[in-house]
Amino acid sequence: MPNITENRSRLKIGLSAKLLVLTVAFVMLSEILIFAPSISRFRKVYLEDHISKAQLATLAIESMPKSLVSDALKEQLLSHSDSYGIILKSPERKILAISKNMPGDIDLTIDLKESRFPVWISDAFAVLVQDKNRILRVIGTSPKNPKITVEVILDEAPMRQAMYAYAGRILNLSLVISFLTAGLVYLSLHLLLVRPMGRITESMTAFRADPEKSVPSIPSSSRTDEIGTAQRELAVMQDKVRAALLQKTRLATLGAAVAKINHDLRNSLSTAVLVSDRLAKIEDPEVKAVTPRLYDAIGRAVVLCSQTLSYVANPKPVLDPTLFHLHELVAEAGAEVQPLLPEILGFSWKNAVPFDLDVVADRGQLFRVFSNLGLNALHAGSTQVEVKAEHSDGKILIDFCDNGPGISEAAQEQIFEPFTGSSGRTGTGLGLTIARDIMLAHGGSIALAHSGDDGTIFRLELPGSGGDGEK
Incomplete structure (x- = not known):
């Protein structure tokens, strides 16, 4: 069927594509959330590395006599630390400074001793969006001696280029992880979800067609x-x-x-x-x-x-509700049923319905219910039938009891199905079906309450007002 194939193809393509796109999107979103602290950390480590290089340069100068410290050596040390100038302050207020070709004004001062996480993230993104080279004054502590403060004057452009390169590596890695993860998720979901759903859809569509x-x-x-x-x-x-x-x-x-x-x-x-x-x-x-x-x-x-x-x-009974005594109706049904099987001797029909219990229902249809139940009891070999009723919680509860051999478990599963629920060899299997339809039409119900070797009990319920029968 072309419709089935088309529907299944559309399901596979549409759902699979959505899963693939969503997986890539969520992985990329996760990488973006990870990228913010990552790029901030990279900037901080970059600046701390320059503080370490600057201190190494000052240590080299301190370890040599002043007469041997030439301008060429200072320039070489400053070039190694990628800085214009280095200032080292010790607790004894000793200041050591080396510099070369100092630029003009300082554009930004960065104190690495401040460890506020949100500030580091915002500063990192501020660097990425800059389009000019700013002169930075970086202040940090010595990694060997926290009491020593090191200041470095350097360009921002090399750091920004390094951050761009780092961001590119993160982006490439994120794309690889995203597509690899998306592929694995797509394959897993396709095998576990999409393909079985396609078979289910194909089966449902074929079943709907015929x-x-x-x-x-x-x-x-x-x-x-x-x-x-x-x-x-x-x-x-x-x-x-x-x-x-x-x-x-x-x-x-x-x-x-x-x-x-x-x-x-x-x-x-x-x-x-x-x-x-x-x-x-x-x-x-x-x-x-x-x-x-x-x-x-x-x-x-x-x-x-x-x-x-x-x-x-007439599969659906048409009702004509009237007010009548339920006791009289049950008695008439018993009088109708008893002569039908004269070969059964000693059969008794006990009417235990209260005399003052009135119902509003279709008298003729309700007579059919009790007549059918009585016939079923006779055909099943019952010798005694008892009908009891009471008014409870706005409902009329009726118990139809017999002392027959009971109904088998296999028959109980389809007892109210037409042509399948006959309790005797002479029935059509319609008696209980008709009784159920009549009770449902009255807004009530009929159910098998008990069945065993000691007999069978059917529980009938009618609304206290007689139901909303169809006229």
């Missing part, structure tokens, strides 16, 4: 970080969505088929009912023994057909 196409999902990753989690979750999501879409397609096909055969099926069931009525009038004992089972089979067929057609035709 979600029902049976193509392999994104390969599962063994990575334990967020990217690996995203790849695994995307694969799971794609599989689930694809399965859901396929199921929806099957349901749509089933709905169309049921709608077409419903009329003919009802006619066939009507004929079967008429035949069973005639059989019931026959006095033959064998016929009388078979007739109840025939009634039961036809009744279940009618219920299954009606449930399937109702679910397919």
Whole structure:
């Protein structure tokens, strides 16, 4: 698909380029922050070095008799220290000075004994922006004897040229470090982030283009970080969505088929009912023994057909809320369910709902909920059903309990899914699905509260005001 390739290429180029530029920018910013104190330190060391050279020159003169100290020697010593003049002051107030061709006025006096860091940084940048040669008077202490003060008169231009050369070396080194670091970071992020994100994007785009196409999902990753989690979750999501879409397609096909055969099926069931009525009038004992089972089979067929057609035709219940006694409704549902399976002897339907508990809901739809739950209990082999209810915190809580064998863990995961959650061999798997849709339409809920060898409990919740059903 051209769109997939284009999107993936754009992701790789755009994100990679941004990472490269940002890495270089941040490294250069770090180097700039390091450069300020570094160039300041270089200037200070440069001046301290000239103080040391100046003291060495004075030591050479002090160690020689005055008669042997010639002007040529002084000039050579001053040239070695790159200075115009040197003044040395000792504690005994002894002053030694040598000079040559002293320039005019002093432009700037620098006292190295002042160690204020911000001042050194600002002075260093002031040197870099100068365009003329200033005459400097540098004052410092002797590195051998802190009590001795040394003053040097020198040009600023050579120091500025040395600082420019040092800055150039720092810049070149920074560029090398920046691009080397950026390359390593780019390669690492490309392998760890960009390329996996490209595969995720390609898989998402392909899935969006044709979600029902049976193509392999994104390969599962063994990575334990967020990217690996995203790849695994995307694969799971794609599989689930694809399965859901396929199921929806099957349901749509089933709905169309049921709608077409419903009329003919009802006619066939009507004929079967008429035949069973005639059989019931026959006095033959064998016929009388078979007739109840025939009634039961036809009744279940009618219920299954009606449930399937109702679910397919009206997936979202349309409500007509009214005020009624919940106890009466539960009693009617029990009376409806009990005759459906006459072969189950000793079946009891216990209505423990308070007589004064009123609800505002669609009576017919809520009747379907209790009827479906009762049918599921019968089909599962329950012999006792108990319905309890109470009003708590603005909600109506209803517990539908049976003493059946319970629901398996595998079935519990999809118990409310259509055509998959049937609790008995005779069901369609729509009973609980319909019950859930009705409860949700009322603004309530239904959930499996407990299931085990001692029975099953469904917890139903209804708003105290009856919900906001759709009219």
